[in-house]
Ligand SMILES: Nc1ncnc2c1ncn2[C@@H]1O[C@H](COP(=O)(O)OP(=O)(O)OP(=O)(O)O)[C@@H](O)[C@H]1O
């Protein structure tokens with residue numbers, strides 16, 4: 516039987532105790548699962564990922580990871596914290612938060628070295644992600660001088676280099692070109708096939724059938740309003756429109772403005 520990796524019970528969080536960001540979330544994530552989190556802007560997706568990465572702790576309810584509570588006492592247990600950082604990696608929505616070294620090479624090596632891997636092992640991991648993500652030409656560049664998409668790729672590479680058991684991905688394909696998006700999804704799917712658990716927040720509905728077997732939809736109350744397989748959510752157009760998950764494409768026929776739901780959202784890979 517698969518292990519439970521994360522268990523949230525009625526978990527809630529407000530920034531500064533004032534700005535509600537996550538409300539009464541019940542969520543279980545099994546080892547090896549592929550989970551997607553979707554929802555309109557500001558519904559709590561990034562907050563959930565921060566909580567799963569133990570960057571913030573719930574102020575309501577509870578969160579457990581690997582059977583241990585994630586709360587402010589966690590820091591006192593440095594063995595657990597270190598093990599947690601090896602096991603769980605977060606790709607931030609904003610790559611500028613993630614990249615701070617003088618070169619791309621240093622940024623990718625940072626995680627493995629920080630987690631006390633040998634230099635030779637860190638170098639091996641660097642080579643692997645650089646090949647997979649085609650980053651060779653960027654290695655000596657300064658991350659802050661890259662394009663946004665290049666930064667995102669480097670941020671993803673720096674987390675993949677840790678080879679965590681759980682990858683938390685906040686908008687991993689936002690702003691990436693189609694080929695790069697394809698490469699990233701292929702990497703994620705292959706990591707999952709070798710056992711990595713994936714949790715992805717995204718607005719790219721066309722990727723979720725590949726990167727998710729369960730989709731949790733966040734609503735305006737910043738709670739989960741629906742959990743279902745991707746096909747089920749994607750085929751419910753009324754629901755998608757009601758929750759601001761597909762955009763309305765408007766085009767003009769002669770003088771009349773005609774609008775209908777855009778078709779860019781589902782099944783593009785066949
Ligand atoms: N640092 C912060 N301080 C105060 N409020 C915050 C902070 N970060 C997020 N919030 C609030 O918490 C709520 C949830 O934000 P969150 O970033 O989790 O949403 P999201 O679903 O990831 O949105 P997006 O699709 O825009 O990335 C929002 O109402 C937001 O205004």
Ligand SMILES: [Mg+2]
Pocket residue numbers: 560561562608685716
């Ligand atoms: Mg977000």
